[in-house]
Amino acid sequence: METALANEYRRLCRDPATHQLAYLRLRRAIRNVVEHRDIEPGQALPSERDLAQALGLSRVTVRKAIAGLVEEGLLNQRHGAGTFVAERIIKPMSRLTSFTEDLRARGLNPRSEFFERSIGEVTPEEAMALNLSPGAPVVRLHRVRYAGDEPLAIERSVVPASALPDPGEVRDSLYEVLERYGNRPRRALQRLRAVLLGAQHARLLHVAVGSAGLSIERRSFLDDGRVVEFTSSWYRGDIYDFVAELHTD
Ligand code: GLP
Numbered sequence: 001m002e003t004a005l006a007n008e009y010r011r012l013c014r015d016p017a018t019h020q021l022a023y024l025r026l027r028r029a030i031r032n033v034v035e036h037r038d039i040e041p042g043q044a045l046p047s048e049r050d051l052a053q054a055l056g057l058s059r060v061t062v063r064k065a066i067a068g069l070v071e072e073g074l075l076n077q078r079h080g081a082g083t084f085v086a087e088r089i090i091k092p093m094s095r096l097t098s099f100t101e102d103l104r105a106r107g108l109n110p111r112s113e114f115f116e117r118s119i120g121e122v123t124p125e126e127a128m129a130l131n132l133s134p135g136a137p138v139v140r141l142h143r144v145r146y147a148g149d150e151p152l153a154i155e156r157s158v159v160p161a162s163a164l165p166d167p168g169e170v171r172d173s174l175y176e177v178l179e180r181y182g183n184r185p186r187r188a189l190q191r192l193r194a195v196l197l198g199a200q201h202a203r204l205l206h207v208a209v210g211s212a213g214l215s216i217e218r219r220s221f222l223d224d225g226r227v228v229e230f231t232s233s234w235y236r237g238d239i240y241d242f243v244a245e246l247h248t249d
Contacts (some may be wrong), residue, residue, distance in 0.1 A: 004038035026065035026111030093244040098175035108147040116142035137161035156193040157231040212237030
């Protein structure tokens with residue numbers, strides 16, 4: 001495992017396209033080995049001292065590389081025990097990322113199983129959420145989101161058909177398809193609520209009825225202020241940690 005990281009770091013050193021600053025290069029190397037599962041969630045990283053020695057870097061550089069990944073939630077540190085690859089999916093709340101990106105960054109394999117992928121006329125509630133006029137066409141996606149075989153969330157998304165003409169194009173990532181049309185969300189409002197999962201949601205998520213869940217609503221916007229998505233999600237409460245950075249001003 002240590003060798004995988006050292007090899008990856010050395011590979012990046014030889015790659016002219018990679019960032020020249022050592023701590024950023026090391027950060028990328030750690031991200032890559034986690035993504036490729038050379039270091040599994042829950043496993044420890046080599047100690048700062050061992051890493052510094054193996055890579056010919058100063059401990060300050062190693063510490064700086066690790067600190068950034070701790071902040072992102074990819075790694076966590078336990079006092080006296082060392083640095084570990086995070087087991088729960090820790091999601092910084094201030095970054096507008098997709099489910100697919102969050103999972104891939106942790107070396108997991110995101111998948112969707114669809115109940116619905118259709119196009120139809122906007123309902124009054126959807127029109128309010130998306131700022132659309134009555135009669136406008138919308139795309140509806142209803143799916144269970146998996147990491148490999150494990151269900152993590154249920155999502156119901158409504159998107160104006162003007163931003164996504166063909167629902168059939170969405171196989172796994174909605175944001176990837178929106179990006180292709182130049183309609184990737186740039187800003188979003190998100191509301192989180194603790195919920196107890198009812199029978200239907202619990203069954204789909206393979207948890208007991210009444211388990212803790214998180215209900216998340218996201219309304220995302222394009223640069224020009226148009227709403228591009230309204231998604232209601234139910235996440236399993238035992239897998240996700242949402243982390244927010246707070247400022248005094
Ligand atoms: C998260 C958000 C959803 C968003 C989705 C896009 O799950 N809660 O609001 O629609 O990401 O993810 P993807 O691009 O993987 O479909």
